[in-house]
Amino acid sequence: MTLKRNWSNRTATGLAVRLRLSRKESQTAFWSRFGISQACASRIECTTQVPPSVLILLGLYLDGVISEVDLERYCPADDD
Numbered sequence: 001m002t003l004k005r006n007w008s009n010r011t012a013t014g015l016a017v018r019l020r021l022s023r024k025e026s027q028t029a030f031w032s033r034f035g036i037s038q039a040c041a042s043r044i045e046c047t048t049q050v051p052p053s054v055l056i057l058l059g060l061y062l063d064g065v066i067s068e069v070d071l072e073r074y075c076p077a078d079d080d
Contacts, residue, residue: 012058013048019062033068034058035075 031041
């Protein structure tokens with residue numbers, strides 16, 4: 001299985017931010033599905049420095065290879 005695109009940090013981050021804003025989601029709500037805290041999400045969005053493992057996961061999500069259900073299975077939302 002391969003990604004449909006060769007995702008760069010800037011491209012993936014830009015698309016993720018646009019998707020987050022179009023869904024009217026907070027950084028916490030959007031990035032928590034990838035196991036990312038709000039503080040880390042802010043750094044990612046401001047600097048476009050995405051950890052390699054997150055970039056891979058984000059690319060798979062943006063390409064439609066993995067779904068919300070897949071993410072929820074491995075990064076369940078906190079219930080507190």
